[in-house]
Amino acid sequence: MHTNIEINHITKKYKNGVTALDDISFTVGSGVFGLLGHNGAGKTTLMKTLVTILPPSAGTIRICGYDTQKQGNEVRTRIGYLPQELAMYPSLSVFDFVNYMAELKGIRNKEAVREVLEQVEMLEYAKRKIRELSGGMKRRVGIAQAIIGYPQILVVDEPTAGLDPEERVRFRGLLSRYAREGRTVLLSTHIVEDVFQLCEELAVLRKGHLFYAGTSAALMKQVKGKVKILHLEDERQLIDLQKKSIVLSTTYDRHGIHARIMDENALFPQATSAMATLEDAYVYCMGGKIHA
Template sequence: MLSLQNLVKVFGAQRAVDDLSLELQPGVVGLIGHNGAGKTTLMQMIATLTQPSSGRILLDGEDVVKRPNRMRQRLGYLPQDFGVYPQLTALEFLQYFAALKGVRDSRRLLRLLEQVNLHQQAHQLAASFSGGMRQRLGIAQALLNDPDVLIVDEPTAGLDPEERLRFRHLLSEMGLSKLVIVSTHIVSDIEGMAGQLAIMRKGKLVEFETPESLMQRSRGSIWSARLSEAEYALLRDEGQVQVLQAQRQGAQIHVRLAHGERPFAAAEPGEPSLEEALMAQRYALQAQAA
């Protein structure tokens, strides 16, 4: 469906995206990477907001760098900083964007508000909405043209747990029939949602795997132990083992560790979470580069 071929984006002397290739089909794809990894630049190229310095972006075989309107007709985009017009209600807001996108079916606006669970707030000023409600309104505007490709940037940042859960469910449903690209720093948000993970580092694609395969590969490198305060202090000071988590439990400290082999006799193998698997992979790459 969406083919990214040898994409490069150069800003001055910096390669923000460096020879990146991906083949994407409908489903939810989690785009992960540290700040400056190139995620936003990549999404902006896919959304035709900026052109690649070289490489191609094909949607069903058609070059959208040469014909950006072909992508724009089939694209929904929710940026990280999504603002609303304070004088417009939720329905008026969608009516405004529908006019910009050439959508003339007024009934679709009401269906979208119902889909994102905002139909009861249709005539409420959007400026009075909570962060989660604004994000859901943002998704509604992104879906106005019934897109085949939906891009959302940090969609759950600042949301409370209930709103995050509702938003994850909404995106999961979209991924049943559309390509949904979700950029996020909150790994738990995509753990039960993304079918594929694209991991970027310094502009390069370093992994494109399922969450399950990443967790499978990290088995044997995640460890759990209960230590005294003195033992924990010694472990932390030595710095030879990466501590992922430390939690006091009575007189002891329960730690989760990343290490390529059993770090000490008291350490027991731990079942990795997706976040732990990603952190273990990062530490392994750093050790290889050192």
């Protein structure tokens, strides 16, 4: 598999002493690659060093063979970026905004703009002002400006946060289609379901450290056969349970508490086995047991 992104020992320290990234290394090939982590894990900082907004304090990143620090312009012509927060220009129409971004990428072809708007299902709203769009539509316009010119690498930071289920499904379809034909989509998110649906490979960041990098299947294998559901009567039992085992999630109903746990040593024979999910693996990861 061709490597499109190489991240080598990347560290990022801010002037206030905060280490946002600490010696991160992994590679990304074609397809959709997930970057998971809690808020503050360093995902956005890593995205920003990848797309050349922030210089790393140490280490190198190569995009399609080009060094982000020494060959910045070569990198920038090969990436499309959708930031986490992008308000765009409210007074411009959808067409004008995407055309503006296209021109700044050196694309002076209105047909290309129409084509990309059609792909994101926004062509019929081309004349509408950005301020008149819903959140999901704005996000689609954001993706349109990122994919115009069909860059080899697409970096999307939390693209589905705050979207309704229908928009999220639409977005996943968009990203999945884009990643065909050898392109790479780097998807940064804290929504595990998105990664599960789209990504064969992923990396997990925790407090600036790389906790895991590899396939979703291998990550899930770590928890396969060990996830169980235990019924509890009250909160006191839950507190006791948390001292003995990793609790992955809890749900409450009128019968009590259902705790989803990692029972690695079969301490709870009364618990019911459950099918392990990527979310279980991720939460377990955040508990600190899986190493990269």
